[in-house]
Amino acid sequence: MAEFVHITRAGSARRMPRSGIAAVSHGWAGRRGVYCMPVLPSFTLTYQWVRELRRWHPGVLVAVHLRLPDDEPVTIGHYGAQPDEATAARAVARVRALDDPRGYEVFVPRAVTAAEVRRIRDVPQGVGWRYLPAAHGRRPCACPYCLRRGGFKAARLRRRFAYEEPPKPKNELMAELRAAETADEIIDVLAELGRGRRGGAEELAYLADHPDPHVRQTLESVLRVYRGSEARRLRDRIRRADSAESEPS
Structure with a gap:
């Protein structure tokens, strides 16, 4: 069995051991499913998506651990790029073999059943990367898509890194x-x-x-x-x- 972790809001996670994880996310091919990340030896890499997902999901996030059959069809790839089709076991092996697995994600093109949910774990809310995996030390993008209004320190970042030059008098x-x-x-x-x-x-x-x-x-x-x-x-x-x-x- 291949083990993965799905990051979601604490309020939504409470019912997942009873009802499973609904297929609400959209994959590249238009199918609905569940995004997750293989469990890796590194704690930070396993839960790397927490900090970035907090920009889009207010409230406390938790990690839902799940197990899938080794031959379960999934897709694997770096976010923003066309993913590859693979089995769950091959997806785990591929991510584990990477020198830098930051930004990778696995998509399960179906709902996850309650029997496949193993446990729910609290995780630090600041673990992982934000904006993009190698963003540390780089100027953040302050465009309306990347820096949503109401986000953490969004107003300060918008003033410091203006997306557009101020209009002329x-x-x-x-x-x-x-x-x-x-x-x-x-x-x-x-x-x-x-x-x-x-x-x-x-x-x-x-x-x-x-x-x-x-x-x-x-x-x-x-x-x-x-x-x-x-x-x-x-x-x-x-x-x-x-x-x-x-x-x-």
């Missing part, structure tokens, strides 16, 4: 817009103006009649973040002009 952007000579330069500045609310739209009215249709289309999109009736009037004006141009003569 409006007066600076308007100076660049007045100095822009090509349609591409105008579009670049308009895109910057569209990153936040910018007040009145009167200063952009002269671009509503620009000969380049891409400039007008960009302006119409940017005006959606502007307040007031002038922004709405300019958008309607651009749409009517574009409709008139597209009509056959």
